[in-house]
Amino acid sequence: MKETESSCLNEFPFLRPEMKHVSLYTLQEPLFSARLHQNEGIPLNETEKSQLSEQCANFINAHRSLNTYPSVDPTALRDAMANLYGVSPDCVEPTCGSSQGISLIAQACFDKGTAVSVVEPSFSLYKSLCLIQGSNYRSVPLRTDNFEYDMEAVLKARTSDVIILCNPNNPTGSVLPVASIAQLAASSKGLIVVDEAYIEFCPELASSVSLVSKHKNVLVLRTLSKAWGLAGLRLGALVGHADLIKVFRALKPPYSVTGLSEHLGVFALQNWQQNFAAKIAHVQAQQSKMLATLKMIPGVVMAPSRANFVCFVHPKSYDLELELRSKHNILIRVYGQKNQKDHASYGMARASVWSDDANDVFMAVAQKVLGS
Numbered sequence: 159m160k161e162t163e164s165s166c167l168n169e170f171p172f173l174r175p176e177m178k179h180v181s182l183y184t185l186q187e188p189l190f191s192a193r194l195h196q197n198e199g200i201p202l203n204e205t206e207k208s209q210l211s212e213q214c215a216n217f218i219n220a221h222r223s224l225n226t227y228p229s230v231d232p233t234a235l236r237d238a239m240a241n242l243y244g245v246s247p248d249c250v251e252p253t254c255g256s257s258q259g260i261s262l263i264a265q266a267c268f269d270k271g272t273a274v275s276v277v278e279p280s281f282s283l284y285k286s287l288c289l290i291q292g293s294n295y296r297s298v299p300l301r302t303d304n305f306e307y308d309m310e311a312v313l314k315a316r317t318s319d320v321i322i323l324c325n326p327n328n329p330t331g332s333v334l335p336v337a338s339i340a341q342l343a344a345s346s347k348g349l350i351v352v353d354e355a356y357i358e359f360c361p362e363l364a365s366s367v368s369l370v371s372k373h374k375n376v377l378v379l380r381t382l383s384k385a386w387g388l389a390g391l392r393l394g395a396l397v398g399h400a401d402l403i404k405v406f407r408a409l410k411p412p413y414s415v416t417g418l419s420e421h422l423g424v425f426a427l428q429n430w431q432q433n434f435a436a437k438i439a440h441v442q443a444q445q446s447k448m449l450a451t452l453k454m455i456p457g458v459v460m461a462p463s464r465a466n467f468v469c470f471v472h473p474k475s476y477d478l479e480l481e482l483r484s485k486h487n488i489l490i491r492v493y494g495q496k497n498q499k500d501h502a503s504y505g506m507a508r509a510s511v512w513s514d515d516a517n518d519v520f521m522a523v524a525q526k527v528l529g530s
């Protein structure tokens with residue numbers, strides 16, 4: 159991502175100086191490619207697609223349809239999410255993807271000079287919003303030997319105003335047990351943000367939503383973009399103590415969740431639960447295969463990768479990305495740059511589970527390019 163040219167700031171003196179940190183989130187992606195680069199859910203199956211088509215038609219033909227505003231408060235979605243996450247509805251605020259939840263946190267909590275600690279490497283939106291708000295960004299690195307959380311370093315950040323952890327982490331798939339998060343929350347006056355975008359892919363990992371009734375300073379982000387395979391609907395949630403959620407409910411712009419998205423999201427949560435475990439098991443099996451294949455390649459350093467993706471470091475990652483994209487129409491994500499060997503993320507790459515065929519091609523090409 160490229161930051162705004164400083165000449166732009168000279169031309170528009172009314173922009174805040176922090177606008178120099180605003181950067182376009184661009185991804186160059188051919189329309190028909192296998193998408194192993196965005197950690198999305200696997201493509202919907204034919205049954206799911208036809209169910210959603212029918213529900214779209216039901217919504218469009220309903221009394222309250224596309225010509226009307228959605229209800230100000232998406233209560234049906236809130237109730238369905240509260241049921242899913244095992245909390246009371248007043249502890250949940252549905253958002254336009256969890257990205258909106260992150261923006262609301264930045265608006266509410268990232269003041270000028272506020273100390274925001276982020277465990278890194280992390281989802282890039284946290285750092286950009288922190289810089290745009292003029293907050294004081296503090297990096298808390300993962301362990302350099304194995305990319306696991308360094309609990310000592312995390313606990314040292316407890317004096318920060320806000321501490322952000324992704325659990326599992328993007329891009330490394332590192333995880334923290336809920337007991338460690340409870341320990342951090344108890345020892346800090348700051349807000350502890352736990353981003354659980356990928357937690358459904360780790361059924362053995364307990365969610366921090368269980369902490370919110372006891373710890374008013376824990377705020378959890380959830381999404382339907384990953385395991386539920388509904389990134390296009392833009393549905394996420396903030397889960398926290400009811401008193402804290404009230405603030406975010408008031409701050410969120412009205413109609414952030416569209417009526418159609420709410421309708422389809424509620425349908426999925428009410429009707430796809432019984433196939434959900436099987437879907438997760440399928441993704442886990444594919445992910446384990448990808449992990450095992452990469453581990454066998456000499457010179458590959460694996461990150462923990464406990465999610466729907468694999469994350470690894472190898473100097474030939476850039477060649478692998480190019481070959482997959484140009485010859486096989488498969489996209490993966492690489493970090494750093496080929497000519498910047500001293501960059502912290504040099505050689506890091508991430509690939510998420512997609513169709514079985516695309517995963518097989520990814521593994522074969524990885525063996526060829528990285529193993530040569």
Ligand SMILES: Cc1ncc(COP(=O)(O)O)c(C=O)c1O
Binds near residue numbers: 255281355
């Ligand atoms: C850790 C993490 N949080 C949040 C998001 C945003 O997801 P969405 O806005 O689709 O819910 C992503 C997307 O990749 C992510 O990796």
